[in-house]
Amino acid sequence: MLRDLSYRYKLPLAFIAAILVTAIALAITSAAKTYDTARQQLLVSAERVGAVLANALVEPLRKDAIWSAYLTVKTVAGANEESSDPPVVVVLDALGRVFVSSEPERFPVLSVTTEFAEEGNTRSGVDDHLVVRVPIVPEQITVGEVILQYPRAWLLPPLYDIARSTAWTTIIVLTVLVPIAWFWGRRVAAPLVHLADSMPKVAALPAEQIELPKVVSRDEIGDLTERFRSMVTDLADKREVERRMMTTDRLAALGRLAAGVAHEINNPLGGMLTALSTYRRHGATTDLREKTLSLLERGLNQIKETVSALLVEAKLETHPLSPEDIEDVRTLILPEVKKKHARLIWSSDIDRPMALPSTQVRQVLINLLLNATKAVDEGGDIACTVDRCDGLLRITVEDNGEPIASAQYERLFEPFSGQDVSGNGLGLWVTYQIVQQFHGEISVDSHPGLTQFKVELPVTN
Template sequence: MRRLRDLSFKYKIPLRGVVLALLTALIVTASMLYREYEGLKQDLVTTSGHLARVLANTLVTPLVHDDVWRAYEIINSPFAAGVKEASPQTAELIMILDANRRVYLATNPRQYPMLTDPGRANPDFYELWQDIEGLRQPGTRVVERAGSPKLYVVTPIIADGIRLGTLVIGYSKDAFAPRVIGLAKGAALAMLAALAILLPASWYWARRFALPLTDLAQTMHLVRETLPDPADVKVYESRDEIGQLGAAFKAMLKGLREKEALEKEVVFSERLAAIGRLAAGAAHEINNPLGGMLNAISTFKQHGNEDPLTVRTLSLIERGLLQIKDTMSALLVEAKVKSHPLSRQDVEDTRTLVLADAHRKAATLDWENGLDERPVALPSTHVRQVLINLMLNAIEAVEPGGRVGCRIAPEGGSLAIVVTNDGGYIPQERMEVLFEPFATGRESGHGLGLWVTWQLVHQLGGTIIAQSEPGNTSFTVALPLPEETP
């Protein structure tokens, strides 16, 4: 039982359909058979009633004349055609009982010899007596004894009010059997034919009903640690309950996916922010002693010391300290520097700057400057820095003769900067740490370019998205424009 309940709807619903179809077929067949059986019995009662009346009338004269042979011919006439086929309408026995309840004549005299007590050959007759005795008027009576396989039609033979004898016609209910079996066979065939249509149809419909459910169940199984790829989510499109369920599931997946993306974004931003804070803190702690050290060296130089070894050593130290200072200032991106609003010319200047590098790599530069003559309310220094960083990275990434694209245009309430290249793509594991400092995979550079870019974009309240696939890598920056200030 339990295992049946555990069965997949894929099988359970079709099986239910099949069981229903079978049950329907059986009930219809059974009721047909029952009706047919009752009809047969009714027909029998009607025809035997006619037969009995005709025989009873015809038998009067032979009985009055004691013409045994004539009477025998008459009661045998229903069998005279020589039809021995067991039809339910064919009497099994026709008997005339005399007034003393003895056999006057029977169609099968071997079983019921003349002048004998019929009850000895067939105990049914002992029970029939009361019915036979009760008959005083012409007419037929159908007598059915429980437990007896026979049906008797009893008719008094009456002439001028005198009871000459009794006509008993016996029918075997067994004779119904071949007919009923024949009907049952026919009905079974019809049932099979109906099932041949019903079963595949019910199987098909049930499968169609079950499949969306099983698909949904399978898709739900896919939701574990990771969300399934939208391409793998098969949902039945309809407005019925299953369709609603699928739509709700799809919406839920979408929500989950957005939440996941948001969480990733938050984690990402927080990590970068933490790194930024750490870097700023470290830079600050380093910059103070560093300034002191550089001042000391400067002072020492002014006092003049001719010792060449000391001078060389100090200048080595000074160079190292200056390099640390450079790195620190790069780490510590400061966006608070005032600068004029970004103009179209600023962008064109940047183009001139990177053109030399592009030429060196024989790369094609697709430049699209969507700014008009009106300046944009964004600090030009920062935007140019971002643009230069992204362009140089792009030119660096392409193969010689490759293609680099840049498009700058105000879009809605922000400035969109899209830098593309057709160089090698950035693998997924690098994408995760792309904007972190010193995360570069390259030999050259200090690996702070994208970190600085991110910091700048972030400080300007914008977003930067990197997308990379073979043959196309793009960085999309959106910088929100401040509210229009006239």
Template sequence: MRLFDLSLQFKMPLWGGGLIIATALALSTSFVIQTWDSLHQEIHKNAQDIGRTMARSLFPVMLHDEVWQAFEIVSLPFAAIPSAALAESLMVLDSAARVYVSSRPEDHPVLSPLASLGGELAELDRAFPRAPDADVFVLDNGQGQHIYVTLPIVNDGVRLGTLVVAYNKSLLWQRFTNLLGNALWVTLLVLGVLLPISAYWGRRMMQPMRLITERISRIGSNEFEALDASLYPYKDEVGQLFSAYADMRSKLMEKAELEKEMIKSERMAAVGRLTASIAHEINNPLGGMLNAISTLKRFGSPDPVMQKTVSLLERGLSQVRDTVAALLVEAKVKSRPLSPTDLEDVRILVNHAARKHATQLSWDIALPEAVTLPSTLVRQVLINLLLNAITAAGQGGQVALRVHTDAHGVSMVIQNNGKSLSPAQLGRLFEPFTQFSDNGNGLGLWICYQIVTQLGGTIQAESDSVLTRFSVCFPLNSSETP
């Protein structure tokens, strides 16, 4: 796997850590360069300070050829001036470039030509300027062990000699490595603090992104999982992405619910058309068969066996006729407007079944006056739903009816505390011949659905571990008493 294909929860800390390390290396490199330059500048300044201090003292001493006093002068900085500790030795040359006096006479004998001392000093003899107006000269051979700084001893344009300050590179490197070590420890300390912070914030920033990615990847399987807004309560781009996902989830859920309702409506309409066409096709021969049986009973043989057989056929065909009639639900019947008295009648009609099952009925009716709904059909819907609820609640159960009106229509809610319905049962609840109990023919809820939809209303069912609830809404603005 390529680096750029890694998850952002890994790439963000890696990129952040890489930038921190690169920044630390750049700063450390800059510090090293500045430190090295500062040490060189410190050497030059140290040499100039020593030269200017001693030049005035050495000129009269050399003028009077007082060698011992000159030796005391060049030896004094190593004991009296702490900053001179950078220098390894001081040496005074006369005008002929011979050693006049040195802080280390054992290494630089008096009156020894500088060139005779060999090595780096011979190279210095060839390189340093001897003019009276010469400036400070520095010899720093990359292969050598010392850095030499020469300063002319001049007064009133007369040059009596040259002061040579020698610095050992090992002391310079020792100081440089000490400073470099301190800088390295500080850099590691900063990295030790910043890298964990970068890793934490990288994961903290990418966790919401990872959750949104997981949720979006599961949308195709119709899983619309919500995201806890407290995971990222901020209003930046990630927070806006959280809000956009919540809006998208809400709209997709509405779309899925709408599609579900459309499919259900189309399925119910198709079933309705199919059952109606079948019922019509059955009714024609069924009517003829019932007429033939009626004629046979009236004019046929009085034989008891035949009469009994004919009666059995008539009852069976009558039951078929009733079933077919149930499949041809029509809301176009003459009926008066629905009034509070009709709801009281419904209560009286279902009381017998409620007492039989010891069911506790709860009645909450807010219907102040008659409304433009066909009372016969609405009563049929309520009776079917209430009887189903009493049966579902079981022995000693509870059933509640709540009816109220507003400017838009009449709402009715029937609920019971019986056994809950599964999602599969809820999906096929209003289809004909769908039985969820041993009693009935599975047409009661189908009839309710047909009546409600033909009156322009809606009927819905929901069930959980506590209650099963049927909600019916009848519009008043489009409903008229037939």
């Protein structure tokens, strides 16, 4: 939670927290000091009072004048009658029994109290009290003892004062420092925030449109800013190089395509021109005319086929894809598979018509299966899975033939790439065009033992 907070807030908050911690630490220290001083003062004054009392009680003790002794101790205890917790005065006789006390019900006359039993310790803390014991020693003979017990709560008011004054000082200091902390924190955080804001733009905008943060210091943030600036510049350079490479690639592919098309058309053209030349030289025999015309027809048809294969048409008249279409493809491909003594593992969960053009899907399926059949070794395995999931029609065709060579890989979907030994390479080109036209995706994964083509076509509702 706090970790995710922006540095804009984190820094001022940390600053304020430091002030508070300091104030609390100071308050605790001075409170401890005050408490100790107040305790010392109370003990000193208690000892003084005890000494005066001890002196005043010599006569009443000697004469057993309890009432007069009571009035004397009451003047000490009762002087603080206002406070809810007055000090307790207990006077013990020579035998350690209570002679008189300011609270006779708690410490009855002649009773023995163990509450203050602390040998050889004149100052002791009993529960929440400070205890001072002063012996009554007229003429070197101890005749009794005065015990004064002050509640510790008496030491608290100075502590409250400390707490109050510390609180006020802290509030005043905070009032002054919080705006400063806020301003300072934001200033320190600003380059970081600027960096953080600029980073996402790097991917989205061209380098010229990114407002680069300025290097204002030589610390880590300055360092980071410097690196960011050089990174953006490098990135822009790299993009330029990539762009040029892409252009080069595109031109190369175009060249290959042109060469392929020229080759495909040139072949029948050569034959046809030769036939025409022969026809002209040997004259118009019926036999030769027929032969020439048929050759011309075949040659033109071949050119037509080539051209129509290149122009994959999306808007063919077609019906929705049905389970029978899938089954037809299986029937069509089975003789090819059997020729290679391969095994076809077939799986389809298409059980009702789908909103996809059957002709194109069939073409894709046939192309992929023919390729697999071509690639598989004698007695190999071919697997075809057609299923639907998440609004997609998914076609997976796998074989365990030789994997696709890495050189082939790059130009797999290019027509006339010259890679295909057994065909013109138009099958995958057509497949790719169809998949693109239906906004689907095609992917290839090939490694020893398994080559997988996967096609996903979104089903329109």
